[in-house]
Amino acid sequence: MDQEAANQYAxxxxxxxxxxxxxxxxxxxDSNAFAELVREHQGMVFSIAYHYLQDRSLAEDLAQEVxxxxxxxxxxxxxxxxxxxWLRRVTANRCIDQGRKKxxxxxxxxxxxxxxxxxxxxSDPLLLQRFRQSLAVLPERQRMVVILRFxxxxxxxxxxxxxxxxxxxxxxTLHRSLEELRKGLTRKLREVRYAFF
Amino acid sequence: xxxxxxxxxxxATLILCCMTARGFGQGAKLQLDNLNKLGxxxxxxxxxxxxxxxxxxxxxxxxxxxEEGDKDIAQLKSIIKGLQGIYVKSFEFDAxxxxxxxxxxxxxxxxxxxxxxxxxxxxxxxxxxxxxxxxLKNGEHVAGVTILVAEAxxxxxxxxxxxxxxxxIAALERHFGGEKNSSKSKHKKESGHDDE
Amino acid sequence: xxxSDDDLRAALKRKDPGEGFTQRVMARVEQxxxxxxxxxxxxxxxxxxxxxWWKLRPAWALxxxxxxxxxxxxGGYEYAEYRHQQIAQQERQRLEDLxxxxxxxxxxxxxxxxxxxxxxxxxxxxxxxxxIPVPADKIRRQRL
Numbered sequence: 001m002d003q004e005a006a007n008q009y010a011x012x013x014x015x016x017x018x019x020x021x022x023x024x025x026x027x028x029x030d031s032n033a034f035a036e037l038v039r040e041h042q043g044m045v046f047s048i049a050y051h052y053l054q055d056r057s058l059a060e061d062l063a064q065e066v067x068x069x070x071x072x073x074x075x076x077x078x079x080x081x082x083x084x085x086w087l088r089r090v091t092a093n094r095c096i097d098q099g100r101k102k103x104x105x106x107x108x109x110x111x112x113x114x115x116x117x118x119x120x121x122x123s124d125p126l127l128l129q130r131f132r133q134s135l136a137v138l139p140e141r142q143r144m145v146v147i148l149r150f151x152x153x154x155x156x157x158x159x160x161x162x163x164x165x166x167x168x169x170x171x172x173t174l175h176r177s178l179e180e181l182r183k184g185l186t187r188k189l190r191e192v193r194y195a196f197f
Numbered sequence: 198x199x200x201x202x203x204x205x206x207x208x209a210t211l212i213l214c215c216m217t218a219r220g221f222g223q224g225a226k227l228q229l230d231n232l233n234k235l236g237x238x239x240x241x242x243x244x245x246x247x248x249x250x251x252x253x254x255x256x257x258x259x260x261x262x263x264e265e266g267d268k269d270i271a272q273l274k275s276i277i278k279g280l281q282g283i284y285v286k287s288f289e290f291d292a293x294x295x296x297x298x299x300x301x302x303x304x305x306x307x308x309x310x311x312x313x314x315x316x317x318x319x320x321x322x323x324x325x326x327x328x329x330x331x332x333l334k335n336g337e338h339v340a341g342v343t344i345l346v347a348e349a350x351x352x353x354x355x356x357x358x359x360x361x362x363x364x365x366i367a368a369l370e371r372h373f374g375g376e377k378n379s380s381k382s383k384h385k386k387e388s389g390h391d392d393e
Numbered sequence: 394x395x396x397s398d399d400d401l402r403a404a405l406k407r408k409d410p411g412e413g414f415t416q417r418v419m420a421r422v423e424q425x426x427x428x429x430x431x432x433x434x435x436x437x438x439x440x441x442x443x444x445x446w447w448k449l450r451p452a453w454a455l456x457x458x459x460x461x462x463x464x465x466x467x468g469g470y471e472y473a474e475y476r477h478q479q480i481a482q483q484e485r486q487r488l489e490d491l492x493x494x495x496x497x498x499x500x501x502x503x504x505x506x507x508x509x510x511x512x513x514x515x516x517x518x519x520x521x522x523x524x525i526p527v528p529a530d531k532i533r534r535q536r537l
Binding site: 329 | 494504506512513515517520522523
């Protein structure tokens with residue numbers, strides 16, 4: 001292991017330890033510790049909500065509610081890994097419930113609010129936008145499966161656990177979702193072509 | 198004829214009938230005990246008496262023998278299942294003249310017609326050898342076989358009771374039964390099978 | 394239209410909620426606390442043992458049930474082992490009792506085979522002496 005990797009590993013270990021201590025303290029009622037947990041996980045929670053709901057303000061509201069619920073349930077969290085799992089599951093379930101309530105299976109217009117800041121600007125903003133639109137029209141569970149898979153890098157078993165679905169269903173759902181995304185993107189690009197020609 | 202004489206005749210007839218009936222039933226099995234005295238003089242004795250439960254044991258074990266690779270085991274099984282008794286008395290002597298003609302005649306007397314039929318006879322005056330094969334028939338079926346070999350230095354009687362397939366017995370190969378069938382016969386001076 | 398998994402990962406990359414998100418969350422937490430809507434679910438520090446125990450009833454019940462189950466399973470296993478040994482012992486005894494009978498049967502089998510070998514031998518001898526074709530030769534010739 002070279003020095004950089006070693007440092008990264010050591011840093012990672014240290015980070016995990018700090019997080020575990022923060023969890024312990026937060027469970028005991030330490031607000032600063034809880035804030036630390038929020039900072040650590042806000043990106044994940046917000047992103048799941050944002051990619052799902054495709055609405056920044058809705059996503060932030062939802063994320064805040066998730067952390068509020070976490071505050072009320074800190075005593076049940078057993079470890080940092082459990083915390084991550086718990087946050088993903090609660091966020092996913094809230095997103096799906098929210099989506100059902102608002103019946104948001106509409107296609108988004110090109111004039112939607114701009115993307116939140118990301119570290120790397122998208123290489124093909126048009127493709128990205130088309131993709132988001134295609135994602136938005138996927139059924140609730142399919143959409144969430146895609147997000148957990150490609151945003152969080154979860155495997156089918158982890159997704160199955162988070163969404164309380166059978167593993168085989170997750171696999172077939174993912175397959176179906178990608179098919180539909182491809183179809184959706186092809187259709188969108190044809191429309192653009194026709195618009196120009 | 199007075200009353201007493203008549204009663205005696207009836208009684209005698211009854212006894213005779215009973216004896217005959219008994220003789221008829223026991224006809225296949227020969228009485229070979231008179232030959233036992235030859236055991237003292239013989240160098241080698243083979244004495245086999247198998248019937249009833251002992252024969253049943255033998256049959257059941259033979260039935261379980263593995264036939265693979267040995268056709269004679271299958272033949273053996275088909276031979277033995279119809280048998281009711283196997284009796285062998287075989288005496289080998291160091292010198293001729295160790296048994297008498299009377300010993301042999303006592304056996305032959307039990308093989309009289311009409312029940313027993315001598316099917317093969319072979320005599321050789323030079324070697325003083327008399328060999329015979331008798332069959333006991335019950336209708337169309339063979340109910341018993343007796344092989345009598347009377348030679349200068351050997352006297353052998355083989356008496357098999359039951360449905361005896363002679364051709365199958367004769368067709369068995371020399372080596373049938375394999376190594377595990379070593380002799381258990383009574384012997385005086387040496388161990389081994391009575392085999393050629 | 395083809396896009397790769399990397400394209401998907403890029404499209405779904407994590408976003409930051411922006412400046413002040415944490416403060417907003419903490420503000421909501423404090424607001425909820427003030428309104429009495431929420432209390433942090435603290436982990437037990439050992440006080441209120443009885444209350445804690447009472448709350449852990451399901452866990453205790455599960456633990457007791459698990460112990461009982463294990464006990465039954467172990468007892469069942471031990472009994473099965475005991476029975477198995479008993480049966481094995483009985484079987485050994487039975488085989489021991491049958492041994493003389495088995496030996497007798499084996500002797501009888503050997504005797505029967507010996508007798509038939511002698512019968513074969515003498516039968517063929519007599520037939521040869523009488524110059525009658527031996528059945529074994531006939532069968533051998535037929536095979537050829």
